[in-house]
Amino acid sequence: MPPPEGEGRRFRSRDWFADPARSDMTALYLERFMNYGLTPEELRSGRPIIGIAQTGSDLSPCNRIHLELARRVRDGIRDAGGIPIEFPVHPIFENCRRPSAALDRNLAYLGLVEILYGYPIDAVVLTTGCDKTTPAGIMAASTVDIPAIVLSGGPMLDGWHDNELVGSGTVIWRSRRMLAAGEIDEEEFLQRACDSAPSAGHCNTMGTASTMNAVAEALGLSLPGCAAIPAPYRERGQMAYATGRRIVEMAHEDLRPSRVLTRESFLNALAVVSCAGGSSNAQVHIQAMARHAGVELHPRDWTDHAYDLPLLVNMQPAGKYLGERFFRAGGVPAVMWELLQAGRLHGDCASVTGRSIAENLQGREATDREVIRPFADPLMDKAGFLVLSGNLFDFGIMKTSVISEAFRARYLCRPGHEDVFTARAIVFDGAEDYHARINDPALGIDEDCILVMRGAGPLGWPGSAEVVNMQPPDALIQRGIRALPTLGDGRQSGTADSPSILNASPESAAGGGLAWLQTGDLILIDLKQGRCDALVPPEEIARRRRELPPPPVPASRSPWEALYREKTGQLADGATLDFALEFRRIAEQTPRHNH
Template sequence: MPNDDHRDERDLNGSPSGPDATRAAKDAGPFRSAEWFAREGKYGFIPRSWMKSQGFGPELFDGRPVIGICNTWSELTSCNRHLRELAEHVKRGILMAGGFPLEFPVMSLGEPLMRPTTMMFRNLVAMDVEETIRANPIDGVVLLAGCDKTTPALLMGAASCDIPSILVSGGPMLNGRFRGRELGSGTDVFRLDEEYRTGQMTREELGDAEAAMSRSAGSCMTMGTASTMAQLGEAMGIALPMNGSIPAADSRRAVLAERSGARIVELVKQGITISQILTRAAFENGVKANGAIGGSTNAVVHLLALAGRLGVEFSLEDWDTLGRNVPTLVDLKPSGRFLMEEFFDAGGLPVVMRRISEKLRLEAPVVEGGTIGQRIANAVSYDDEVIRTRDNPLTEEGGIMVLKGNLAPNGAIIKPSAATPRLMQHRGKAVVFKDADDFRTRIDDPDLDVDADSILVLQNVGPRGYPGMPEIGSMALPKKLLTQGVTDMVRISDARMSGTAYGTVLLHVAPESAIGGPLGLVRSGDMIRIDAAGRSLELEVSEAELATRRAAWVQPAAAHDRGYGKLFIDHVTQADKGADFDFLAGKSGTPPSKVSF
């Protein structure tokens, strides 16, 4: 039964009601857009005239703030296919509040289709967002995101410009259902694949499950990266309450979009920019919320990159330090049992944050006005199975762990809520795969020298090596071990893993193999020792032998010698720095540009 005592004066979307609903607005004008639309002569005539060709009346050019709606809609990104419709609700809110909405597209990133990995293009989208905002008469922006990398990419781009911003997520899809079994996107793909590979499921049954798992608009309804980043946008105050959990198909998602449109107008009038919301306190809250929800490991590189764009002091070590002693309270796949519909019905993130409130920076600001402490003060739990109480956590230690040692001098990470406890202290023999193709070729070879205590090691799949650091760190287990009933093994790589994945997987090893990191020197048969509690990851090979191997090491050929691929390889930072481009650190604002005519 719910055990929270107080009910909140909030509506079903979690927006505050009553006298504290909004701050008293001050006129921050003249707005940036006045440089385009308020000028005399040809410099005002041309932008106004060409915009009027779309049917915009003169009242829209009367000095009201211009709000960009940054839309990642695409039929190539199925998770975001409903964002065109959602944008109309945002527009209505903007118009109601006296703003001038202008929707614009940016490159969209869809996990199921893009190759080699969407992570390779996150920085490109961030550049697209940044330069589109800077080059156009935009005073504030609503960021319409959904699938995994669209959220961090849009936030990074807006952060570089440091204008008033608000995040609106597309929301999770409806729960998957298949023959009396609930399916969670991504998470159950791995389980279904294992059943198919071991003959427990036919090809026809697998095909039926495909349609049953993904049955509505929206992103993964597990606590994958899309849901995690939407939750963290809410936890860090850059999105309205319940942004992370309202299902995409629920009408209350449209209401939240409308309210976000109205609120961005007020943020522009008040002159409240993204850097005033995404403070150090916000990042601390993001790390702690991530542990409490059992969030994706991908959040690590995204928040590191976002902090770098804002100039906020925030490091990989902060993930470990701040995340310690944070219990996982949300019983949601991949770590637990339930899905996002149940999480929303149970009360969503405000309940989670209230239950760990003594660990939070409650003074952190939020986009609706006031503080995160005020937002969560009266949150109510409606299901203590889905959002567990502090005395009944899913996992005592939910925060991301950062391990270091001679195998990962700059760090590697592990998600304890998704790992097998007995493998968190482990010593095993390395079975090494030199790259992803080698892994796919040999993993199901019946003659592969591997047992349940072995440690699978995958090399050359980091930011530069693959390139793009793909989500293949949660390596499929060898078929011959699956048939023996083995369900988890220790796996180590410089790759990422899907937020929907699970297992005892060490990721983001830095420095990566492809630039000479120690991971690239591991050979099959080497012994590796993992001590998660001691935050240690050690290769039991002498320094002399490692020096010999290092002298003989040959750097793999780069995958690209031109275009964006070469730009990425030449300038991407390592995972412990967020895998952003080295030339994009720090915000640059929106300085006045020269006119184009």
């Protein structure tokens, strides 16, 4: 429980509401809070002012549940002795934002930093759900460094279509192939998509939303079990109440992100993502969060510390089931429990509970071994992420847990050349070019080709787009070839089941090797050595760099697009606003008065 009024630590909000040296400013800061019913006694009591960073809105349907959950958060804050203040966060809607919701992560980060720093907020509840809301909130909390706790809105209920589990997002990519094969028509495509989204909440698959909320829990920034509770379940409202109570205690304890986020906690997050079959987008966001937290995390840590981990979670797109059954099986704590027992989790890391990760995991063994497998009996061995490099890029990443048996047999099982293959490049400049030409017979696309997408990175798109998971031409799909190797300087949806080489950095628009690659070039991919090289002589590469015009890049069409391109780094480094990295723990200094 918090200390009695008048005792304990002095909160930063007192500099607004109880500054004896500036009674005029105290009056100015207080008076407009009165117009909706707050009282001077509340704001001047010395009780902590708790922000609720509201990411839910009609433009953020995946997070809209937070409009209701915030009431329970408020109840918890009030009951624990705090004063709740709810405020909006820039909306993020992955499916609808054009040209890319990746633009919004850094924009939401900037706005949230300014709110948390410039207003009388002592601690904050970060409401999360859709993909980029989680990293945006954690990045901002690290920059400001006030006590912060993450509350996920939770996944939707499981989707069903004709007695088949249909997972949000994943059903789109699978139905797209079925449409090309002539197995369904457009009306059924739409119905399958709608059936995958039966309730409030974010994606019910282990896409980027579920992955990033699992990451928040693995980092120790959520209460144990928070990530997996489906949005409509009663336990979600109960978690909101408990989160509200706990953030007040954290304010009194001064338990800030800088005490929780360490290199070891980030390595825990990498392990959980790998064992859960999580999204490849986690690489970008985890790198960004680590950089804002001042934690050294190298992109190769994905291979060095997590590639050899097994796939434990049987959940789409890498597995069979969806969010409800994952929750009932034990959720993220059960996955972390397996890692802890196997000696692959740093159990001494701190968490928002005030206890260690290991203490939080006591008694959290899985209850459904069909969904969360034992570490010694996994769905797949070595199911983590492979980092690749070569003459086309310095960094690229491949999610191995979605490599199908058919793909593995076709490309990765040649006797004496296992995990090595050569393919002919078919190069596309953006998604529009791909859709215009993928079915062109003149390209001669066959099963020995690799589809390459360039111009899809932070600078080229701009923002980076989820367009690398390209499907084969319709003619190949109708022959039963459902997947070709794909490569690009953009991303792909976390719900996609395409075994792509993603996030290639530097991107073509920044002078990366994809800029000189041409259709017809042979690419050698060696997963054992972590290499991806175009089989083009060095002198020819040099000639192309000198003589070929750069690939086309669309003009910026908004002020933010132009500023984003000017200030944002590459996907390998988290696509952060690099100038922002020098600002850390800024709440330690009180802002100047405004009058």
